[in-house]
Amino acid sequence: MANCNGMVFHTQIASIMEVLANAAVAEICKLVDDDYAVFRLEMSQSQKENRTLRRKLQLVEMKVSRERAEGTMRERALASRPSSVKILDRYRGMARGEGHLTEGHRSFVKPMKNNSWRDDQSITVDEGSGTSTQHVIVIESADAEAVDPGVKMERSEGDEDPQHSRDIQTGAPSVATEDPITAPVQPRTRSSITEVSGTPNVVLKSKTDTETLTHRLLHTGSDHRSDPERLGCPSAPGSEYLLVFHQSQRTVHSRGDGDGDTLDTGGDDPSCSYTTEMDPGNISLGLETQTDLSRGNWNQYSSSVYSEGCLDKKGEVIIVDEVTVKVEGDASSTWNAESHLGDGHSQGRDFLDYRESLETNTNVVTHSPIHAFRDCDPVSTSMEPSDSHSGVLFDQVLNSNDRARAQTQGGGATSGNSKEKRFLCMFCNKGFSCPQKVEIHQRVHTGVKPFSCTQCHMRFAQARDLKRHQRVHTGEKPYSCPQCEKRFSRQDHLKMHLKVHTGERPFSCTHCGKTFSERSYLRIHQQKKHSTLQHKK
DNA sequence: CTGGGGACGGGGCCC
DNA sequence: CGGGCCCCGTCCCCA
Numbered sequence: 001m002a003n004c005n006g007m008v009f010h011t012q013i014a015s016i017m018e019v020l021a022n023a024a025v026a027e028i029c030k031l032v033d034d035d036y037a038v039f040r041l042e043m044s045q046s047q048k049e050n051r052t053l054r055r056k057l058q059l060v061e062m063k064v065s066r067e068r069a070e071g072t073m074r075e076r077a078l079a080s081r082p083s084s085v086k087i088l089d090r091y092r093g094m095a096r097g098e099g100h101l102t103e104g105h106r107s108f109v110k111p112m113k114n115n116s117w118r119d120d121q122s123i124t125v126d127e128g129s130g131t132s133t134q135h136v137i138v139i140e141s142a143d144a145e146a147v148d149p150g151v152k153m154e155r156s157e158g159d160e161d162p163q164h165s166r167d168i169q170t171g172a173p174s175v176a177t178e179d180p181i182t183a184p185v186q187p188r189t190r191s192s193i194t195e196v197s198g199t200p201n202v203v204l205k206s207k208t209d210t211e212t213l214t215h216r217l218l219h220t221g222s223d224h225r226s227d228p229e230r231l232g233c234p235s236a237p238g239s240e241y242l243l244v245f246h247q248s249q250r251t252v253h254s255r256g257d258g259d260g261d262t263l264d265t266g267g268d269d270p271s272c273s274y275t276t277e278m279d280p281g282n283i284s285l286g287l288e289t290q291t292d293l294s295r296g297n298w299n300q301y302s303s304s305v306y307s308e309g310c311l312d313k314k315g316e317v318i319i320v321d322e323v324t325v326k327v328e329g330d331a332s333s334t335w336n337a338e339s340h341l342g343d344g345h346s347q348g349r350d351f352l353d354y355r356e357s358l359e360t361n362t363n364v365v366t367h368s369p370i371h372a373f374r375d376c377d378p379v380s381t382s383m384e385p386s387d388s389h390s391g392v393l394f395d396q397v398l399n400s401n402d403r404a405r406a407q408t409q410g411g412g413a414t415s416g417n418s419k420e421k422r423f424l425c426m427f428c429n430k431g432f433s434c435p436q437k438v439e440i441h442q443r444v445h446t447g448v449k450p451f452s453c454t455q456c457h458m459r460f461a462q463a464r465d466l467k468r469h470q471r472v473h474t475g476e477k478p479y480s481c482p483q484c485e486k487r488f489s490r491q492d493h494l495k496m497h498l499k500v501h502t503g504e505r506p507f508s509c510t511h512c513g514k515t516f517s518e519r520s521y522l523r524i525h526q527q528k529k530h531s532t533l534q535h536k537k
Numbered sequence: 538c539t540g541g542g543g544a545c546g547g548g549g550c551c552c
Numbered sequence: 553c554g555g556g557c558c559c560c561g562t563c564c565c566c567a
Contacts, residue, residue, distance in 0.1 A: 444550070458548090464553065465548070472547075486545095492556060493545070500544070520559060521542070528541075 423438045424431050427445035432438045440462060443449070449459035451466035455473045460466040468490065471477070477487035479494040483501040488494040496518065499505070505515035507522040511530040516522040 441550090461549075465550085467553090469548075489546080491554085493547090495556080497545075517543080519557085523559085525542080 422431060423433065423435050425438055425442055425445070427442060430441065432441060443461035449461050451461070451463050452459040453466060453469055453473070455470070458466075458469055460469060471489040477489045479488045479491050480486065481488070481494060481497055481501075483498070486497060488497060499517040505517050507517070507519050508515045509522060509525055509530070511526065514525060516525065
């Protein structure tokens with residue numbers, strides 16, 4: 001029983017405590033509410049007082065300003081008519097942030113036709129939650145056109161509402177931001193564009209332009225050596241080259257423009273279609289090329305050859321050569337080196353003529369380049385389908401053609417002193433001791449590059465070149481400088497580097513005596529400094 | 538900022 | 553197959 005009584009007692013105490021607690025909470029809340037109401041009342045009263053004082057201050061200011069303005073008007077009336085609006089100090093102060101001006105003050109100044117004062121002209125000024133009426137004194141100008149510039153100057157000099165500031169700045173600056181000519185020269189960051197332009201649409205557009213530009217800059221600035229596709233050249237297995245040899249000249253000429261344009265696209269990455277997307281000219285270019293090749297079903301061919309589906313724009317142009325070759329493989333035999341030439345490329349045309357003249361000479365024992373292809377096929381076929389670089393190929397052909405001709409003119413095969421060199425190049429008549437050497441040499445003319453790198457699709461005419469090139473990927477640098485421990489992948493580079501330590505400068509300019517460590521430096525120097533002398537000679 | 542020059546890497550090709 | 557040379561392009565430094 002005692003336990004029961006104790007439990008009842010505890011229960012009663014708990015209930016009483018709860019009631020007391022609730023009562024205390026209620027009383028606290030009531031007190032807070034009351035104090036809050038009082039506080040709010042005091043606040044409102046203070047605000048009313050503030051408004052009253054403010055109006056009084058405004059009235060005083062108005063009076064003072066009116067007195068000043070009347071004095072000024074009298075002076076101006078004596079001097080000349082006013083040329084611009086003068087906004088009172090009151091407004092200037094607000095413009096600097098002392099007041100809070102928003103859209104309401106857009107109608108702040110109105111040009112009037114009379115040089116008269118208007119008192120108590122009111123404008124609506126947003127003061128946060130509500131609006132209040134501000135009395136402003138304005139000196140009105142009779143010349144409305146003269147007003148606006150002055151107003152803008154007044155607004156722009158203070159820290160106004162950001163929105164307003166943006167409204168002002170989105171005039172000429174935003175136009176400059178959208179200017180497609182200006183933008184590429186000075187790519188802006190996204191943030192800076194946002195600051196200037198203000199409106200989301202402009203920001204978006206500017207951003208797009210900037211990114212486009214960035215893409216272009218990045219890709220056009222990339223090292224072409226790293227990507228043989230740069231010049232729009234196909235991957236051509238030996239068999240393809242073989243057919244290239246029998247391409248018709250008509251086709252060759254028809255493709256000249258397309259290839260020439262392809263060289264200018266500057267695209268590098270086959271997986272990147274930015275040039276096609278961004279530059280409509282490139283698109284039309286590609287279509288033009290297609291149309292030009294309408295004689296052959298080159299689309300079908302390309303899809304069969306490049307089944308990987310990564311047929312980019314360059315690939316399209318690249319394939320053109322091979323497709324045409326396929327379709328017109330039975331045409332008259334004229335090597336298509338000129339297919340890589342733009343119209344009017346005299347070097348290539350000369351080469352073509354040269355080639356034709358050689359072909360007519362049946363007395364020359366030539367080694368057909370076709371055999372050279374066959375010899376190299378095992379290497380090329382082991383590689384994945386890749387684009388060869390006909391642009392490089394083209395350059396090589398031209399350079400090698402020049403060299404070959406120089407060699408021929410300088411005594412290549414015709415002046416050869418050895419009767420053993422009875423195997424003549426069919427292009428330059430240079431003599432070689434064995435057919436294999438002729439075949440290798442003729443790649444200089446044909447541009448055949450049977451050795452392709454599996455890492456970067458670079459192709460080489462000689463196996464040693466490929467081997468040497470692969471050090472680029474492996475990073476192998478077996479040659480080290482004994483002076484500075486610098487390492488090189490090639491011995492000749494080390495040799496050149498050693499001149500840095502030895503100070504050897506064997507190449508001297510015949511005009512100024514300046515010496516250089518490399519011949520190419522001398523040549524560049526003479527081109528830059530003494531080209532006029534050479535022209536005079 | 539610009540042009541000249543040096544260092545260096547890479548490709549072409551002959552021997 | 554390696555040595556060697558030439559050429560070109562790029563990057564960097566400096567006047």
